[in-house]
Amino acid sequence: MSNLVIEAQNLTKRYDGVPVVKGISFSVAQGEIFGLLGPNGAGKTTTILMMLGLTEISDGRVRVLGYDPVREPLQVKRRVGYLPDAVGFYDHLTAAENLRYTGRLIGLRRDECESKMRTALDHVGLHDVTDRRVSTFSRGMRQRLGIAEILLKEAQIAILDEPTSGLDPQATIELLEIIRNLKNHNVSVLLSSHLLDRVQSVCDRVALFSQGNIALIGSVPELGRQVIGDSFDLDVEGEGSGLDAKLKAVPGVTLVETVGLNHWRLKTDRDVRADVAAAVVGSGGKLLRLSLEAPTLEAIYTRYFRNEREGSRHAA
Amino acid sequence: MQREGSPWRGLGVVTQKELSDHLSSARMLVIQLLVVVTGVVIVLVSLQQIRDITAEDPFLLLRVFTRSGEQLSFVFVMTLLVPLLAIGLGFDLVNSEHNQRTLSRILSQPIYRDALLFGKFLAGLATIAISLTAMWMVVIGLALSALGVPPNGEELARAALMLVVTIAYAGVWLALAMLFSVLFRSPATAALCALGLWLFVSILWPLLSGHLVNVLFPPSATTADALLNSLSMHQAFRRLSPGALFAEIVTVLLDPAMRSTQQSQLAAMGLALVEPGSIPGAPLPLLESVLIIWPQMVGLIGGSIVLFVIGYVVFQRQEVRA
Numbered sequence: 001m002s003n004l005v006i007e008a009q010n011l012t013k014r015y016d017g018v019p020v021v022k023g024i025s026f027s028v029a030q031g032e033i034f035g036l037l038g039p040n041g042a043g044k045t046t047t048i049l050m051m052l053g054l055t056e057i058s059d060g061r062v063r064v065l066g067y068d069p070v071r072e073p074l075q076v077k078r079r080v081g082y083l084p085d086a087v088g089f090y091d092h093l094t095a096a097e098n099l100r101y102t103g104r105l106i107g108l109r110r111d112e113c114e115s116k117m118r119t120a121l122d123h124v125g126l127h128d129v130t131d132r133r134v135s136t137f138s139r140g141m142r143q144r145l146g147i148a149e150i151l152l153k154e155a156q157i158a159i160l161d162e163p164t165s166g167l168d169p170q171a172t173i174e175l176l177e178i179i180r181n182l183k184n185h186n187v188s189v190l191l192s193s194h195l196l197d198r199v200q201s202v203c204d205r206v207a208l209f210s211q212g213n214i215a216l217i218g219s220v221p222e223l224g225r226q227v228i229g230d231s232f233d234l235d236v237e238g239e240g241s242g243l244d245a246k247l248k249a250v251p252g253v254t255l256v257e258t259v260g261l262n263h264w265r266l267k268t269d270r271d272v273r274a275d276v277a278a279a280v281v282g283s284g285g286k287l288l289r290l291s292l293e294a295p296t297l298e299a300i301y302t303r304y305f306r307n308e309r310e311g312s313r314h315a316a
Numbered sequence: 317m318q319r320e321g322s323p324w325r326g327l328g329v330v331t332q333k334e335l336s337d338h339l340s341s342a343r344m345l346v347i348q349l350l351v352v353v354t355g356v357v358i359v360l361v362s363l364q365q366i367r368d369i370t371a372e373d374p375f376l377l378l379r380v381f382t383r384s385g386e387q388l389s390f391v392f393v394m395t396l397l398v399p400l401l402a403i404g405l406g407f408d409l410v411n412s413e414h415n416q417r418t419l420s421r422i423l424s425q426p427i428y429r430d431a432l433l434f435g436k437f438l439a440g441l442a443t444i445a446i447s448l449t450a451m452w453m454v455v456i457g458l459a460l461s462a463l464g465v466p467p468n469g470e471e472l473a474r475a476a477l478m479l480v481v482t483i484a485y486a487g488v489w490l491a492l493a494m495l496f497s498v499l500f501r502s503p504a505t506a507a508l509c510a511l512g513l514w515l516f517v518s519i520l521w522p523l524l525s526g527h528l529v530n531v532l533f534p535p536s537a538t539t540a541d542a543l544l545n546s547l548s549m550h551q552a553f554r555r556l557s558p559g560a561l562f563a564e565i566v567t568v569l570l571d572p573a574m575r576s577t578q579q580s581q582l583a584a585m586g587l588a589l590v591e592p593g594s595i596p597g598a599p600l601p602l603l604e605s606v607l608i609i610w611p612q613m614v615g616l617i618g619g620s621i622v623l624f625v626i627g628y629v630v631f632q633r634q635e636v637r638a
Binding site: 045052054055070071072073074075077078080081082083084086087088089090091092101102104105106107146149 | 330
C-alpha cells in the first residue's frame, strides 16, 4: 500500500487530562473503504474530528492526504468531505440553497456549482426535491443530501460518522449502496458505526475500537482468523445410516455436534467441504445441505471481548 | 504553532448568507415595524413642541431629535430600543448552529471559525444599520416636509454622525448577545441573560450607581472643586453602562451649545459652566463637539471589540460536537 491517504500515529486526545483516544495508529489506503467500529463513546467521533482539525490533538500526529490538519486545516477540509453524525442543514432553506451555500464556501464558480450540484443530487436520488425546504426531509434524505454535499465538493476522502444510525432498513440499504458507489468515484471512505453487521458488507478493512484503543485492525476474514482461530463451522444435512461416524472420520474434522435429526455442525481446522461431500456421498447417503459459515464481525467482536475479559480475569 | 491560510476566507459568503437570512426573517418584519413606528412617534411629538418654540432656531432639524418631550426623549427611546434590536438579532446566532447540528458540517468546509463568527457579527450589524438608517430617514424626511426649512450642512453632518454612533452602540449589544449565544447552548437562556443585563444596565444601574457613589464617597465639602469631583465620580460610575456613554454622545452631538457632558447636571443644580472668553450658549463647531465626546465614542467601539473578542476566544476553544 504505497498511496496512503490517511496516516495516524499514536493519536491521542485528552479531555481535562482524561484520555478519550489513547494513542491509536492506523492508515487508510487510496480507494479503500475503512470502518471505525465500536460502541458509542469509544472515541470514534473524536478521532474523526482530530483528522479534520476540528478539535485539538493532545499527542501524536495525523496526516490527511499529506497535510497536517493542525497547521493546514483549510487544505485538509478542501479535500475531505465530512458527514457528521445526524447531519443538520438549514431548515428554512431548500436542498439546493443549502448546497449552494456550501459550494460558495468551497469557492466554486456559480455555473460550475449549479452543474455539479445537479449531478450530485441526481446521484443520491434527490433531484425531485431540490427546491423543497430541508425541514420536510426525512432522516434518510438528510443523510443523502450530506453525501451529495461530499460529491459536490469532489472530495478525495469521505468521512462518514454513523451514516446509517437511525435509518430504516430500506434507507440503510440505499445509503450503503451510495457509499459503495463512492468507491467507484475513486473516493476513499472512512466510516464509523456501532452497527457491526450492516457495515461489514461495505468495508474493505475495519478497526475495532474499544475504550479509546484500537483493539483489532484488518479485513473481516483476517480478523476472523486472528480471533476465532483457524476454525470453520460446517453445517451439514444429509440422510443415510451411520453418517455420524463417517463425518468424524473425515481428516480435519475436530468435532461433530448433532443439531437435530440428520443435521450436524462440524468444527474443522480447514475448509474440508469437498472431503465431507465425498464422505457422505461415498457412503451411499444423500447430501441435502453443506454450508460454510464465515465468522461475522459481530461474532468476532463478542468473542474478542470475551477473550479479553477472561484473559484479564486470569491475570487477576 | 502557526496555522496556514487566511482567517477571512469565506467571510463574504457567510456575511451574505446571514444577511439574507436576517432580511427574510419574520424578526426583521417586527424590527422594521418597531423602527418605523418609533420614528413617526418621535417626529409627531417633537413637531408639537417645535411649533411652540421659535422658528428662528438655526438648528431646527436637530431640535426634532432633542425636543421630543419630557416623557419620551429620543435619546431615552434609542438607549432602550437599540439594545432590544441587537439582542433580538444576536441571541441565537451561534447556539442555533449547534442546535440545528449545522456547525460541524459548516466548519468542515474550508473556512476558519473566525470567518463564521465575524461574518455573523457583520451581518447582524448590517441588518441593524439598515433598520436604523431607515428610521433616520423617516424622521428626517417627515421633519423636513413638516417644517419646510432646508437643513444646513452642519445639521446634516451632526445627524449623520449620530446615526453612526447609534450603530456603534448597537454593536456593543450585538457583541454581547453573540457572546451569550456562544456561552449558552439554549437560545432562551442566552436571550434571558442578555435581556436581564440590558434591564440592569439601562434602568437599574443609573439609579444604583448614584447611591453607590454616595455610600462610597459621601459628599462632604461644598466647595466648587468638591462638587465637580463628586459630579465626575457619579459620571464615572454611570458610564459603566454603555447606554450612559451613548446618551452623553448624542446629547453633545445634537446640541451644538453643549460644552461639557456635565452641563445638564450642573444646570439642574442651578449652576452654569462659564469658560473665560466664550459666549455662554453659543454653538460650537462640529469638530469641537466631537472632541468633547471622543473618549465616549472610543469607549463604545472599544467595548464592542472587547465583548466580541471574549466571544471569539470562547468560541475558538469550544468543542464542535454537541
